[in-house]
Amino acid sequence: MDLYLFDFDKTLYAYNFRLRLPEFARLGGESQYHLASTWWAAGYETRAESGEWPTADEYLAEFGRVTGAELTLEQWAHARALAMTRIDGSVDALRRASGLGTVSLLSNNPSVFAAALPLIAPDVCAIVGENRLISADLGVRKPDPLVYRLALERYGADAADTFFTDDNAENVAGAAAVGIHAHLFTTPELLDAAITTFSERHQ
Structure with missing residues (x-):
């Protein structure tokens, strides 16, 4: 998957x-x-x-x-x-991806963010469930390649079957360096198109 x-x-x-x-x-x-x-x-x-x-x-x-x-x-x-405003199209893309495979967060944030996430983004939590990889829990931050390897290991996934999106170009490059399909987030529309391209790559 x-x-x-x-x-x-x-x-x-x-x-x-x-x-x-x-x-x-x-x-x-x-x-x-x-x-x-x-x-x-x-x-x-x-x-x-x-x-x-x-x-x-x-x-x-x-x-x-x-x-x-x-x-x-x-x-x-x-x-x-x-300090936060929901990007509706992005959350919609996350929800669509959840019907195509396993979805998870991969975020550079402290432990208090992980604990507060159900309070500040219950909509996202409803989609990803417990699949929330936070750098404080992993002990390493993006773009260190180890972050992405730990994520792959956590879900038993191959890099070739993994899609990653982030607004930071260095983080995207770090994911691409380990073989993950990496997308630099700019707009929800382009994110949605990238998900479609990835999900249909074998067709």
Whole structure:
């Protein structure tokens, strides 16, 4: 059976980091500059995406220790959702792919994102079920080739029978390097056409 791997941010949902930072600041009682400089600019988020704090509780505890802003999972999810807008055509393409093979997310994100996903994107969760490969869980981020090999291993799929889409050209190149059919996401219409081409490749 074919495997369809979808990125999340800027592929299934539009995402603007700057829209969540003010809410993090309001909820946590710290300035936007303080949060951005002590956590994101200092590299903590990248470390979190690589699996350094493997549970949501550990992530939120470290976030609070470093920044002074103590957030609950529900508060984090609320702020994250403010920065997201559903791309209807992309979610429709995900749903169509689910009828053609196995679908899964493959996203660079921290553990707290994985825990919050049912709260911020229940529509996507309804389609993929438990098939959510998050870099924090895998311990490695795209575009490292190991990410794609782990995804193939997880689902017992061959690269030649796997489709991957992402808005980041480096991530797409990383997937293509291991033999996966990789599509650079630009519009839902082109994504849908690429899925059709892939699904009909043997006809």
